Amino acid sequence: MTDVVFLVVSLLTVFFAILALESRELVYGAVALSLSFLGVAGLFILLDSLYIAIFQVLVYIGSIAILIVFVIMLVRRDKWANVTSGNERILGIIAAVLLFSTMTYFSLSSSLTSQYPNPAAISDFYEIGSQLINDYWLILQLTGLALAVSIVGALTMAKFENR
Amino acid sequence: MCVGIYGLIAKRNAIRLLFSVEIIINAAIINFVAFARYHDTPLITGQTFSLFAIALAATEAAVGLAIIVQAFRLNNDIDVLELKKLRG
Known part of the structure; x- marks a missing residue:
């Protein structure tokens, strides 16, 4: 079972990575890249490291992919600034209501009850946290410093033109 | 990882180079874990x-993205090989 899941997830990851580099339109490439990151997060879950998977989704899909899409839209401003199509409001409302009703129906009719989190995963989190604070506190500080410096550098570069 | 290296060598569009670097870093992290x-x-x-x-x-x-935006403002293009203005 796990082998099949691993095979599917890794194949999807590699496929989307290739698609990210080879797709003709840059925005589709960015979307494929974020899907590939999602596949990598799935691989992390298969490797029993849930914390890294959460971090991967937060940092890569949450910030890096969005940042890339923003930059693409900045660079290709003439193409993406004036999109005129896509104004089918009634279709959207129907889709939203349909999705909501099916999800409500299935979640009410299922036998799921409240669950307690897996204690093994929690001890994992605890171990990572204590290792970060106790053993690698200097590297943690340095990483924070690097983040701050990169933000300041990016801002100065963005302001450079306006002087 | 091989896909990323291929992209790093074969592509000239700066944003695709950034994609490649991200893919390589991801592969390295998978190996660590x-x-x-x-x-x-x-x-x-x-x-x-x-x-x-x-x-x-x-x-x-x-x-990297800040550099790309800046290069686009300077050059109106994000082809890496065209960025020869940066030579000191």
Whole structure:
């Protein structure tokens, strides 16, 4: 079972990575890249490291992919600034209501009850946290410093033109 | 990882180069976590190290994208081989 899941997830990851580099339109490439990151997060879950998977989704899909899409839209401003199509409001409302009703129906009719989190995963989190604070506190500080410096550098570069 | 290296060599569009770098970093992180997991006594250090790696990849992406935007303002183009103005 796990082998099949691993095979599917890794194949999807590699496929989307290739698609990210080879797709003709840059925005589709960015979307494929974020899907590939999602596949990598799935691989992390298969490797029993849930914390890294959460971090991967937060940092890569949450910030890096969005940042890339923003930059693409900045660079290709003439193409993406004036999109005129896509104004089918009634279709959207129907889709939203349909999705909501099916999800409500299935979640009410299922036998799921409240669950307690897996204690093994929690001890994992605890171990990572204590290792970060106790053993690698200097590297943690340095990483924070690097983040701050990169933000300041990016801002100065963005302001450079306006002087 | 091989896909990323291929992209790094073959592409000239700066944003695609950034894609390639991200893919390579992701592959490296997977290796860290996997080898720590399948160590004789499973280690947690691999996960801790990959946290740092992910954070640094984020800083790299931010700075790289800022450079791309700046190069686009200078040049109206993001072809890397055209960026010869930067030669000192």
